[in-house]
Amino acid sequence: MINRTALITGASGGIGLELARIHASNGDNLVLIARSSDKLAEVRKELETVYKVEVFNIVKDLSVKDAAKEVFNEVRSKNIVVEYLINNAGFGDFGLFAGSDWNKQEQMIGLNITALAHLTRLFLPGMIERGEGKILNIASLASFQPGPTMSVYFASKAFVLSFSEAINNEVRDKGVTVTALCPGSTESNFHAVAMNDPNLVEDRKMQSAKEVAEVGYRAMMKGKPVAIPGFKNAFLAFAVRFFPREFITKMARKIQEGKHL
Numbered sequence: 001m002i003n004r005t006a007l008i009t010g011a012s013g014g015i016g017l018e019l020a021r022i023h024a025s026n027g028d029n030l031v032l033i034a035r036s037s038d039k040l041a042e043v044r045k046e047l048e049t050v051y052k053v054e055v056f057n058i059v060k061d062l063s064v065k066d067a068a069k070e071v072f073n074e075v076r077s078k079n080i081v082v083e084y085l086i087n088n089a090g091f092g093d094f095g096l097f098a099g100s101d102w103n104k105q106e107q108m109i110g111l112n113i114t115a116l117a118h119l120t121r122l123f124l125p126g127m128i129e130r131g132e133g134k135i136l137n138i139a140s141l142a143s144f145q146p147g148p149t150m151s152v153y154f155a156s157k158a159f160v161l162s163f164s165e166a167i168n169n170e171v172r173d174k175g176v177t178v179t180a181l182c183p184g185s186t187e188s189n190f191h192a193v194a195m196n197d198p199n200l201v202e203d204r205k206m207q208s209a210k211e212v213a214e215v216g217y218r219a220m221m222k223g224k225p226v227a228i229p230g231f232k233n234a235f236l237a238f239a240v241r242f243f244p245r246e247f248i249t250k251m252a253r254k255i256q257e258g259k260h261l
Contacts, residue, residue, distance in 0.1 A: 003053065007031040007075065007082045009062060009119070010089030012039035015138060015186065018213035019086055024051035031075060031082065033058045033089070056080065062089055063111035068118035084220070085123045086136045087116040087160075092153035094256070105152045112156035117163060120178075124171065131175040136220040137164045141184040141233050145240050148253035157182075161226070168225045177223035181216035183207065184233040 006023040010016040012034035020030055024047040034040050037059045044055040058074055060067050075082060090112045093104055116137060127133025140154075143161035147154025164180035171178065185206045212229045219227030228234040 003027055003029045004083040005029045005031060005080055006084035006086060007033070007071075007119075007123070008086040008088060009033045009115070010138075012036050012043060014088075014209045015183070015213050015216070016086070016088040017043060018210045019088065019136075019217060020047060022213055022217045023084065024053045024055075027051070027053065028084070029054040029056075029080075031056045031058065031080060033060055033062065033071060035059065035061050062115035062119075063107040065110070068115045068122060071119065072122040081126070081130075082123050083127075083132065084134050084136070085119060085127075086138075086220075087119055088136075088138045089115065090138065090156070092150055094150055096149060097151045100152075108152055108156060112153070113159050116160060120163075120167065124167070124176070127176045128171060128174045133176045134220050134223070135164075135167075135176070135178040136216055137178065137180050138216070139164065139180040139182045141182055141228070141236065143180070143182055144236075146245070146249045147256060148249060149256045165225055172223075177220070177225075179216070179220045179224055180226050181212070181219065182226060182228045182233070183212040183215075184230060184236075186212050 006020075006028045008016050008020050008023070008030065011020050011030075011032035016034075020032060020043060023030060030047065030053060032040055032043060032055060037057075040057040040059060044057050047053060047055050056078065058071055060071055062068060062071070091108060093100065093108060097105075120135060120137070124133075124135070127135075137160050139160040140157040142150070142154040143157040145154070161180045161182065164178045168178035187206045187208045207229055215227055215229040
């Protein structure tokens, strides 16, 4: 049996790490991308030891211009064929947009939108040429409504969802599928690292990163366009269609401010 290869961004922790473990447990080799060389080294050692797969690490800040192209060129130089592309890396920020740090907002757009779209553009033609391939883009429950106090983050995830659905429609008849995974609040280091908010009120009913990753993996393998982990989250995503957008926006702000006391 020929081992397949999954490329996973943001693979040093949270959902990305759990997806790496799932792929490794199924015999897939891995290309793992994150900013921390130390954390990636630990992950590589774990996966190669436990699952006996090959792991190739690339230390890269994908929010930087042309980083996606550099990743693609490095993968190609190693003659690695990527069958599964998982765009997981991303971060958020809390606060009113008018008073926000623009550099941070620009980095968020660069990582959550530009890097994801660029990596998809770079690896998609090869998948189409081979007549097979699967892409999993990590969106969010935030994809379904505006998010005051997290305006750029919510908007970036709306892009991921819309983009993924559109590209999936374009390539399904070519043997390739694109899946958008839209988790709600998840137990991971997202808030501690990406949000940098010590006052965040954690939701005790959050799903684990492992649970979310398992839902995403199954959905990707089945070629589902959209996957929303958890009945409550799926209901909320569906319910927003039946209320005025102004009402949904006000409620989103109330919920977000309740988390940041």
